[in-house]
Amino acid sequence: MSWIDIGHIDEVPLRGARLVKTHIGCIAVFRTAEADVYAATNSCPHNGGPLSEGIVHGQSVTCPLHNWVFDLNTGEAQGADDGRITTYPVRLEDGRILLDDGAITRRSAA
Amino acid sequence: MKQRLVVIGAGMASGRVLEHLTDAAPDAFDITLFNAEPCGNYNRIMLSPVLSGEKTYEEIVTHDDAWYAARGIACRFGEKVEKIDREMKVVEGDNGHVPYDKLVIATGSTPFMIPLPGHDLEGVIAYRDLEDTQRMMGMGPDNKVVVIGGGLLGLEAAAGMAAHGVDVTVVHIMGHLMERQLDEAAGHLLKKSLEDKGIKICLQANSKEVLGEDGKVRALLLDDGTKLPCDLLVMAVGIRPNTALAQEAGLATGRGIHVDDQMLTSDTDVYAVGECVEHDGEVFGLVAPLYDQAKVAAQSLLEEEAAFVQKTLSTKLKVTGCDLFSAGDFADGPGREDIVFRDPSRGVYKRLVIEEDRLVGAVMYGDTADGSWFFGLIKDGTSIEEMRETLIFGPAYQGGDTADPLSAVAALPPEAEICGCNGVCKSEIVEAINAGAGDLGAVRANTKASASCGTCTGLVEQVLQVTLGDAFQLPTAQPICGCTDLKHEDVRRLIKGQELKSQAAVWQELGWKTLDGCHVCRPAINYYLLADWPLEYQDDPQSRFVNERKHANIQKDGTFSVVPRMWGGITTPDELRAIADAADKYDVPTVKVTGGQRIDLLGVKGEDLPAIWSDLNQAGLVSGHAYSKGLRTVKTCVGTDHCRFGTQDSTGLGIKLEKILWGSWTPHKLKLAVSGCPRNCAEATCKDIGVVCVDSGYQISIGGAAGMDVKETELLCQVPTEEEATEVVMAVTQAYREGGKYLDRLYKWLGKVGMDWVKAQVVDDVENRAALVARFELSQSIYRKDPWAEHVKEKAQTYAPIADFTLEAAE
Ligand SMILES: Cc1cc2nc3c(=O)[nH]c(=O)nc-3n(C[C@H](O)[C@H](O)[C@H](O)COP(=O)(O)OP(=O)(O)OC[C@H]3O[C@@H](n4cnc5c(N)ncnc54)[C@H](O)[C@@H]3O)c2cc1C
Ligand code: SF4
Numbered sequence: 029m030s031w032i033d034i035g036h037i038d039e040v041p042l043r044g045a046r047l048v049k050t051h052i053g054c055i056a057v058f059r060t061a062e063a064d065v066y067a068a069t070n071s072c073p074h075n076g077g078p079l080s081e082g083i084v085h086g087q088s089v090t091c092p093l094h095n096w097v098f099d100l101n102t103g104e105a106q107g108a109d110d111g112r113i114t115t116y117p118v119r120l121e122d123g124r125i126l127l128d129d130g131a132i133t134r135r136s137a138a
Numbered sequence: 139m140k141q142r143l144v145v146i147g148a149g150m151a152s153g154r155v156l157e158h159l160t161d162a163a164p165d166a167f168d169i170t171l172f173n174a175e176p177c178g179n180y181n182r183i184m185l186s187p188v189l190s191g192e193k194t195y196e197e198i199v200t201h202d203d204a205w206y207a208a209r210g211i212a213c214r215f216g217e218k219v220e221k222i223d224r225e226m227k228v229v230e231g232d233n234g235h236v237p238y239d240k241l242v243i244a245t246g247s248t249p250f251m252i253p254l255p256g257h258d259l260e261g262v263i264a265y266r267d268l269e270d271t272q273r274m275m276g277m278g279p280d281n282k283v284v285v286i287g288g289g290l291l292g293l294e295a296a297a298g299m300a301a302h303g304v305d306v307t308v309v310h311i312m313g314h315l316m317e318r319q320l321d322e323a324a325g326h327l328l329k330k331s332l333e334d335k336g337i338k339i340c341l342q343a344n345s346k347e348v349l350g351e352d353g354k355v356r357a358l359l360l361d362d363g364t365k366l367p368c369d370l371l372v373m374a375v376g377i378r379p380n381t382a383l384a385q386e387a388g389l390a391t392g393r394g395i396h397v398d399d400q401m402l403t404s405d406t407d408v409y410a411v412g413e414c415v416e417h418d419g420e421v422f423g424l425v426a427p428l429y430d431q432a433k434v435a436a437q438s439l440l441e442e443e444a445a446f447v448q449k450t451l452s453t454k455l456k457v458t459g460c461d462l463f464s465a466g467d468f469a470d471g472p473g474r475e476d477i478v479f480r481d482p483s484r485g486v487y488k489r490l491v492i493e494e495d496r497l498v499g500a501v502m503y504g505d506t507a508d509g510s511w512f513f514g515l516i517k518d519g520t521s522i523e524e525m526r527e528t529l530i531f532g533p534a535y536q537g538g539d540t541a542d543p544l545s546a547v548a549a550l551p552p553e554a555e556i557c558g559c560n561g562v563c564k565s566e567i568v569e570a571i572n573a574g575a576g577d578l579g580a581v582r583a584n585t586k587a588s589a590s591c592g593t594c595t596g597l598v599e600q601v602l603q604v605t606l607g608d609a610f611q612l613p614t615a616q617p618i619c620g621c622t623d624l625k626h627e628d629v630r631r632l633i634k635g636q637e638l639k640s641q642a643a644v645w646q647e648l649g650w651k652t653l654d655g656c657h658v659c660r661p662a663i664n665y666y667l668l669a670d671w672p673l674e675y676q677d678d679p680q681s682r683f684v685n686e687r688k689h690a691n692i693q694k695d696g697t698f699s700v701v702p703r704m705w706g707g708i709t710t711p712d713e714l715r716a717i718a719d720a721a722d723k724y725d726v727p728t729v730k731v732t733g734g735q736r737i738d739l740l741g742v743k744g745e746d747l748p749a750i751w752s753d754l755n756q757a758g759l760v761s762g763h764a765y766s767k768g769l770r771t772v773k774t775c776v777g778t779d780h781c782r783f784g785t786q787d788s789t790g791l792g793i794k795l796e797k798i799l800w801g802s803w804t805p806h807k808l809k810l811a812v813s814g815c816p817r818n819c820a821e822a823t824c825k826d827i828g829v830v831c832v833d834s835g836y837q838i839s840i841g842g843a844a845g846m847d848v849k850e851t852e853l854l855c856q857v858p859t860e861e862e863a864t865e866v867v868m869a870v871t872q873a874y875r876e877g878g879k880y881l882d883r884l885y886k887w888l889g890k891v892g893m894d895w896v897k898a899q900v901v902d903d904v905e906n907r908a909a910l911v912a913r914f915e916l917s918q919s920i921y922r923k924d925p926w927a928e929h930v931k932e933k934a935q936t937y938a939p940i941a942d943f944t945l946e947a948a949e
């Protein structure tokens with residue numbers, strides 16, 4: 029597994045997200061706590077809502093369009109809604125956010 | 139002929155007499171009610187929550203003008219009765235005589251003021267009425283206050299002021315707090331909790347002298363030489379029944395006015411109830427027995443048989459976070475046995491005092507859920523022989539049940555008292571429920587249970603649940619969301635009352651069940667905090683929906699719409715050119731004229747937002763807030779400038795209003811319009827706030843809507859000048875900001891508070907209007923600015939991806 033540095037954690041607002049553009053679509057990097065980051069697809073399985081624009085709470089994000097809530101650990105939609113978002117391995121080293129290069133390419137193969 | 143009834147004193151006891159009387163026999167009496175206080179009956183015991191900010195005065199009024207009017211009661215408020223002439227059967231008020239056939243004296247009591255040297259200085263007060271409460275509410279973090287007296291009243295006063303950041307010291311003469319209700323151990327726990335709230339407590343302290351300067355209190359001197367500086371000195375050391383009037387009239391009095399079991403005084407046409415009476419050698423200081431007296435007095439007046447019986451009393455302290463309960467007699471004594479339970483880690487202490495297999499006293503601190511069950515055992519003298527071993531664990535353990543509050547309530551016997559203030563027992567509530575009272579409000583209306591101090595609300599709800607099973611829908615007002623059990627109204631009140639100034643403080647202090655809220659509560663709390671603490675709290679973009687965070691409306695394809703402000707719908711060729719240029723430059727697919735008299739650029743890419751804003755800013759255009767729960771537009775017609783019907787400069791006023799209001803956040807969106815004459819071309823009467831100009835001035839109406847609900851506005855007032863119109867609009871906006879529930883449009887808020895209330899606040903009370911305007915201005919000193927310009931300068935990079943691998947791949 030090779031890790032790519034995408035930026036410093038302070039560039040992502042606390043309880044917010046930033047986008048990473050890849051050749052095959054956008055990945056949202058969420059910061060749920062001072063030193064806690066998650067990565068998942070930016071696109072909501074319901075109707076394509078931009079998840080990076082959602083409200084981040086606990087370890088979940090709420091889609092800004094119709095309020096589906098996704099657990100960022102598992103990608104599963106919570107409550108009565110049925111759906112899943114793809115999540116990606118992400119690491120934090122000395123404040124730098126590292127994304128798994130393989131995940132991005134794996135997605136291109138899909 | 140109707141009998142003439144005169145009532146002296148509109149307090150809690152006489153209020154109850156009048157309720158019983160007018161319910162049972164609406165036409166029996168012509169009633170005149172005197173009150174020295176300039177208002178009708180309010181729930182005096184709730185002054186403490188008003189002081190701490192957890193309730194407003196309006197919420198504790200029990201009988202308003204409409205109530206008295208509906209019952210034909212002639213009110214003489216603010217008028218003291220000077221004399222009773224029993225010979226002539228007349229009562230002499232400040233403004234004239236009133237004859238009576240029957241008289242009820244309910245003058246309550248007077249706080250006792252220790253006659254220390256200096257006790258008559260300005261700034262030495264008691265704690266008895268609204269005026270005292272308001273004096274204390276005037277204290278803030280820069281003030282020091284000393285409270286003499288560590289009993290119920292003194293501690294509620296101290297805690298209430300401490301909640302506003304006041305530096306409070308309590309001076310108590312005894313060795314522990316509330317010595318009449320608590321033993322030493324519970325007194326110690328109470329002292330600790332109060333000290334945690336920042337209150338200083340001096341025990342065994344003897345006051346010697348009140349020191350002043352220029353006639354104003356400056357400090358309290360103790361007899362050990364300690365000097366406690368203060369801006370206000372509150373004496374809460376006890377009360378004396380108010381007997382002067384009765385005594386002068388020659389009625390039999392001792393400590394209080396002597397009454398028999400029918401509440402009759404030594405004169406067969408004169409009754410007395412409340413704290414002013416002495417019955418069987420006892421005087422009274424809590425409402426529960428007064429309510430019993432009131433019922434008896436009403437029945438006696440109607441010539442029904444009834445007798446007042448004294449009962450054991452229980453006490454609670456209305457200080458958030460200090461959970462204590464005391465009932466019965468808990469002094470040590472021969473033949474008495476204690477059962478004690480402690481859990482230091484939770485700060486819990488419980489002690490039961492048993493005499494001959496009967497429970498005679500209970501003191502609890504930290505966990506008082508079982509209080510009413512123990513109280514029931516004390517009052518009924520139930521034998522506890524069988525359950526002695528597990529007694530201290532409460533009703534849930536009797537019969538091997540689990541500690542489930544519902545089964546505890548189910549286990550309560552029918553005669554168990556649920557509401558201590560009003561003396562309502564379980565069977566009365568169950569009866570009311572079986573007769574159709576299906577929710578808390580109905581039970582309250584029918585039985586009065588939980589209608590006074592409210593601490594038993596949870597219990598009443600549990601009785602509802604036990605009785606109705608699944609048919610019971612828990613409270614109609616839902617909590618904000620799953621993160622809390624509190625309703626919007628509660629949270630708003632507590633944010634102000636406990637001075638919570640950050641989201642973290644709200645989550646911690648109000649016991650949020652989640653780490654940091656959710657998409658439902660976060661935007662609401664963010665709004666409440668910024669509306670209540672404009673200077674202290676910083677708006678949190680991460681608690682806003684995308685539109686407000688990005689200052690643009692997200693479209694269903696993920697692009698945004700950009701709407702620059704056009705003040706009052708007026709624009710210029712230069713502005714139009716700038717808009718056209720921007721539309722070209724950023725490939726805007728759709729340009730639309732909106733209903734709010736401006737131009738919408740639809741389909742702008744998220745990353746382009748800072749750039750297009752920057753271009754528009756250059757031409758002097760700013761954000762139109764077309765996305766916000768805040769001021770949207772002020773629509774205008776052409777008015778006197780161009781229209782032959784115009785009566786006033788509607789366009790000019792619209793522009794002025796928009797320049798004053800823009801940038802402000804409100805519970806939901808806020809739309810205004812100004813029409814130049816009643817032809818109303820600007821459609822002002824379906825806006826949240828509408829102004830219609832007429833020859834003689836400006837008609838301001840509010841509460842319109844034209845969305846899913848269509849509503850015409852209701853007239854608020856007509857004012858002669860543009861200046862006054864502007865002030866009224868600002869004041870209404872601020873009142874809505876301060877009181878509205880998040881996501882309630884103005885008309886919904888209006889429906890809750892009522893037009894009369896709004897009129898009283900912003901039209902009739904000119905001082906209050908000015909205060910609202912001042913608070914609005916204060917908030918606007920922060921929020922009246924262009925978010926686009928700010929984002930262009932400080933946040934532009936957040937609109938772009940943090941990393942872009944598509945570029946790399948292209949290289
Ligand atoms: C801050 C505070 C907290 C309290 N908390 C609790 C509690 O938690 N639980 C509890 O059980 N009790 C509590 N009490 C006590 C309770 O409020 C009183 O027992 C109750 O209000 C007494 O009722 P009343 O009708 O006898 O007198 P009041 O309510 O005092 O009414 C008497 C009225 O008569 C008027 N009056 C007097 N003289 C005249 C005259 N000559 N002419 C015209 N009007 C006159 C007075 O202005 C007054 O409005 C509290 C009291 C205070 C002050
Ligand atoms: S509302 Fe009256 S003043 Fe305004 S444009 Fe219409 S007719 Fe003219």
Ligand code: FES
Nearest residue numbers: 072075077091094
């Ligand atoms: S697109 Fe995400 S919830 Fe509908």
